[in-house]
Amino acid sequence: MTNQSHHRPTVREAFIRVMRDFGIDTVFGNPGSTELPMFRGFPHDMRYVLGLQESVVVGMADGYAQATGRAALVNLHSAVGVGHAMGNIFTAFKNQTPLIITAGQQSRSIIPFDPYLFSSQSIDLPKPYVKRACEPARAADVPLALARAYYIAMQAPRGPVFLSIPADDWEIDTDWVTTRSVSQSIGPDPTLLAKLSADLNKAKRPAIVTGAGVARDGAVSRLIKLAELHQTAVYAAPMSARCGFPERHPLFMGFLPPMREKIVSLLNGHDLILVLGAPAFTYHIEGNGPHIPPEASCWQIVDDANTAAWTPTGNSIISSIDLALDALVPTSAPSAHRPSPPSRATPPEPTPSSPMSASFVVQQLDQARGEYDVVVEEAPGTRATMQQYLPMNGEDRFYTMASGGLGWGMPAAIGIALGRQKLGLPGRVIGLIGDGSSMYSIQALYSAAELGLPITFIIMNNRRYAALQEFAPVFKYQAHEKPVGTDLPGIDFVRLSEAQGVKASRVEDPQQLQSALQAALQVEGPCLLEVVIA
Numbered sequence: 153m154t155n156q157s158h159h160r161p162t163v164r165e166a167f168i169r170v171m172r173d174f175g176i177d178t179v180f181g182n183p184g185s186t187e188l189p190m191f192r193g194f195p196h197d198m199r200y201v202l203g204l205q206e207s208v209v210v211g212m213a214d215g216y217a218q219a220t221g222r223a224a225l226v227n228l229h230s231a232v233g234v235g236h237a238m239g240n241i242f243t244a245f246k247n248q249t250p251l252i253i254t255a256g257q258q259s260r261s262i263i264p265f266d267p268y269l270f271s272s273q274s275i276d277l278p279k280p281y282v283k284r285a286c287e288p289a290r291a292a293d294v295p296l297a298l299a300r301a302y303y304i305a306m307q308a309p310r311g312p313v314f315l316s317i318p319a320d321d322w323e324i325d326t327d328w329v330t331t332r333s334v335s336q337s338i339g340p341d342p343t344l345l346a347k348l349s350a351d352l353n354k355a356k357r358p359a360i361v362t363g364a365g366v367a368r369d370g371a372v373s374r375l376i377k378l379a380e381l382h383q384t385a386v387y388a389a390p391m392s393a394r395c396g397f398p399e400r401h402p403l404f405m406g407f408l409p410p411m412r413e414k415i416v417s418l419l420n421g422h423d424l425i426l427v428l429g430a431p432a433f434t435y436h437i438e439g440n441g442p443h444i445p446p447e448a449s450c451w452q453i454v455d456d457a458n459t460a461a462w463t464p465t466g467n468s469i470i471s472s473i474d475l476a477l478d479a480l481v482p483t484s485a486p487s488a489h490r491p492s493p494p495s496r497a498t499p500p501e502p503t504p505s506s507p508m509s510a511s512f513v514v515q516q517l518d519q520a521r522g523e524y525d526v527v528v529e530e531a532p533g534t535r536a537t538m539q540q541y542l543p544m545n546g547e548d549r550f551y552t553m554a555s556g557g558l559g560w561g562m563p564a565a566i567g568i569a570l571g572r573q574k575l576g577l578p579g580r581v582i583g584l585i586g587d588g589s590s591m592y593s594i595q596a597l598y599s600a601a602e603l604g605l606p607i608t609f610i611i612m613n614n615r616r617y618a619a620l621q622e623f624a625p626v627f628k629y630q631a632h633e634k635p636v637g638t639d640l641p642g643i644d645f646v647r648l649s650e651a652q653g654v655k656a657s658r659v660e661d662p663q664q665l666q667s668a669l670q671a672a673l674q675v676e677g678p679c680l681l682e683v684v685i686a
């Protein structure tokens with residue numbers, strides 16, 4: 153991996169060579185004065201992907217990093233750019249997406265005079281939602297800091313790393329950096345794993361709860377093997393951001409909600425619960441009592457030591473999921489015959505109505521979509537409907553955000569499409585986005601048009617924040633009492649889209665939905681379909 157030249161390089165030259173050594177040929181950014189020196193003489197074989205607001209920049213980079221499995225490089229403008237980006241930096245942290253986020257800083261020579269655009273506490277600003285934040289003490293150390301940022305971003309648990317770079321650093325002489333192989337995965341403790349294996353072999357009715365970590369580690373086919381060997385029921389972890397098991401598999405039992413009592417009742421009857429690549433459990437509302445059925449024991453495998461530490465019950469093994477399953481599958485020998493778990497009930501067939509129901513739209517989308525298409529979802533009120541009518545088929549077919557922060561889905565769809573294009577993967581990206589959610593980073597459409605990627609944005613337009621209205625009774629709202637600030641009438645998504653260069657149409661009539669969906673899935677580049685629902 154090392155490269156040597158005879159002259160002493162500038163910081164810029166050494167930085168770009170570190171990027172090349174790591175295979176980074178794309179920069180996601182929104183530039184300002186303090187970043188201009190970084191990009192002077194920008195290499196012709198590298199690509200700068202412009203986002204018109206920093207939430208878009210980070211969301212695109214997150215999708216790209218997830219699709220390619222490699223850290224993506226982001227460039228932001230000083231404190232203001234980091235501020236705009238912060239919501240999606242939080243999301244990247246929760247998604248465990250490897251990002252190297254660079255931000256320009258004012259020139260070192262004028263920092264004593266609190267200059268315009270100076271970020272006075274540059275490294276504190278993105279904390280605590282980055283794994284490391286650094287402004288190198290010397291200009292010459294910037295390329296070395298980039299290499300360290302890459303290793304940290306890629307180490308389990310993966311996540312964003314922040315690097316603040318003063319504008320006058322780029323021309324300084326430095327030395328070439330020798331990049332190295334640094335391990336990224338964590339292997340399981342063999343003693344604990346043997347104990348888990350023995351417990352699992354003895355269990356009478358085990359269940360597996362699968363989270364985003366399974367897909368992140370490319371371990372879905374290993375998990376299928378383990379589940380089939382043990383005839384375990386498989387549930388998706390609450391709020392899982394990826395598809396950790398094919399949802400039409402006979403062992404798939406459905407989705408756990410983020411509510412303690414409901415999880416306990418759904419898992420009731422299982423004597424061992426093995427949670428893979430997920431917190432046990434992510435809650436959204438208050439709950440009481442036990443976290444798992446009283447007669448069950450719990451095992452967890454996660455790559456995040458912090459999550460393992462707060463888990464309230466059972467034993468946790470800190471490990472990458474692929475390595476843990478590689479060790480667990482060969483020792484699988486269930487001691488008792490286990491009957492196959494009962495198959496899931498099929499949901500009722502939705503009927504066309506005017507206005508259309510979300511379930512009818514999602515079921516029609518299931519019929520229209522292609523075999524290799526990928527769904528990126530950010531439509532909170534449609535999530536449960538999607539889980540019923542739009543089953544996903546494995547680790548690179550479904551993405552949402554793990555954080556709960558809206559404004560990620562539109563740009564992430566673009567980054568995922570770009571990453572899939574780089575890997576030469578087939579299929580379109582379908583962005584299933586709520587009307588409210590889309591507006592947090594609607595400028596993403598401009599980037600989609602610029603890049604000409606095969607993406608179909610489907611805006612589920614119910615003219616409101618339905619999820620919040622539906623959540624209101626949890627906080628003791630009466631049936632007739634609507635929370636303030638939750639209606640969004642009058643947004644014209646067709647014009648918003650066309651104004652940014654993305655073809656768009658609207659459908660209200662259930663009879664026209666199927667043909668509208670098919671047309672929107674066949675457009676050459678990006679397009680948007682506004683679907684008016686009840």
Ligand SMILES: Cc1ncc(C[n+]2csc(CCOP(=O)(O)OP(=O)(O)O)c2C)c(N)n1
Nearest residue numbers: 533534557558586587588589616617618619
């Ligand atoms: C950044 C951010 N701000 C506010 C919220 C709170 N929030 C959760 S769901 C929701 C409504 C989303 O509306 P929409 O996308 O139209 O989906 P719907 O609920 O109507 O299906 C809001 C505002 C959030 N999760 N993230």
Ligand SMILES: [Mg+2]
Nearest residue numbers: 587588616618
């Ligand atoms: Mg809505």
